Amino acid sequence: MFERIKEDIKTVFERDPAARNLFEVLTSYPGLHAILIHRLCHRLWTAGNKSIARFLSHINRALTGIEIHPGAVIGRRFFIDHGMGVVIGETTEIGDDVLLYQEVVLGGTSLEKKKRHPTIGNNVVIGAGAVVLGAIKVGDNSRIGAGSVVIKSVPPNATVVGVPGRIVGETTKRKHIDLDHNNLPDPIADAFRIIIEEQQKLEERIHAIENMEGLKCQIDAYFEKKKKELIKIFPTNKEEE
Numbered sequence: 001m002f003e004r005i006k007e008d009i010k011t012v013f014e015r016d017p018a019a020r021n022l023f024e025v026l027t028s029y030p031g032l033h034a035i036l037i038h039r040l041c042h043r044l045w046t047a048g049n050k051s052i053a054r055f056l057s058h059i060n061r062a063l064t065g066i067e068i069h070p071g072a073v074i075g076r077r078f079f080i081d082h083g084m085g086v087v088i089g090e091t092t093e094i095g096d097d098v099l100l101y102q103e104v105v106l107g108g109t110s111l112e113k114k115k116r117h118p119t120i121g122n123n124v125v126i127g128a129g130a131v132v133l134g135a136i137k138v139g140d141n142s143r144i145g146a147g148s149v150v151i152k153s154v155p156p157n158a159t160v161v162g163v164p165g166r167i168v169g170e171t172t173k174r175k176h177i178d179l180d181h182n183n184l185p186d187p188i189a190d191a192f193r194i195i196i197e198e199q200q201k202l203e204e205r206i207h208a209i210e211n212m213e214g215l216k217c218q219i220d221a222y223f224e225k226k227k228k229e230l231i232k233i234f235p236t237n238k239e240e241e
Contacts, residue, residue, distance in 0.1 A: 008032060013025065015099060031066065031083040034083060038068045041060065042071070066080060068088045069088060075097075080100045089117035091108070091115045092119075095124070098126075104126050107132070110135075114135075121142065125142075129146050139153075139158060142159070144161075149163045192230070
């Protein structure tokens with residue numbers, strides 16, 4: 001028990017560069033408080049003292065702003081950074097070395113008394129405001145981008161972003177969790193870039209044909225203005241060069 005507490009404290013120092021000393025970690029990290037209280041609540045829950053476990057988890061929520069059902073199974077070296085608004089449902093299963101940010105929801109999608117919450121693999125990072133719903137699996141070493149809504153299982157080593165969540169790449173297998181979760185692909189921006197580039201190619205071909213035929217067409221000034229505004233937001237490869 002005490003070894004697990006020491007490990008949880010050590011995890012804070014490893015995952016948060018703002019952690020300066022033991023006193024600060026013990027007194028000012030709600031994510032640590034939440035997991036320590038949850039471990040007690042989960043022991044009571046599995047021992048059959050469910051009402052006491054639920055009451056203590058309710059106090060845990062009031063103290064930390066983090067709601068973890070005592071039935072949830074959470075692995076080692078788990079860390080919630082900031083933590084306010086995090087919700088972890090009853091049948092959730094979380095592996096080792098998992099990192100959650102504030103307002104993450106691991107929620108259920110069924111009223112039946114069965115497995116209805118996600119299973120999170122090892123070494124997973126879930127960004128702020130992400131929602132993972134249902135009895136789905138998130139594979140080892142995956143990353144869920146901030147604000148994503150995941151409703152389908154995610155294979156190992158995947159990167160997921162968007163609403164609904166889409167797999168946009170793969171992550172390399174890593175021994176330690178990286179905090180570079182903001183550096184994720186943007187599939188919507190990529191789609192706009194492709195459309196803009198294709199539009200430019202079509203314009204060039206049309207202008208070439210017009211020049212060959214000796215035609216002169218008036219350029220739509222409003223369209224050109226809007227196109228330039230879009231290119232500033234979604235620069236194409238040519239503009240980036």
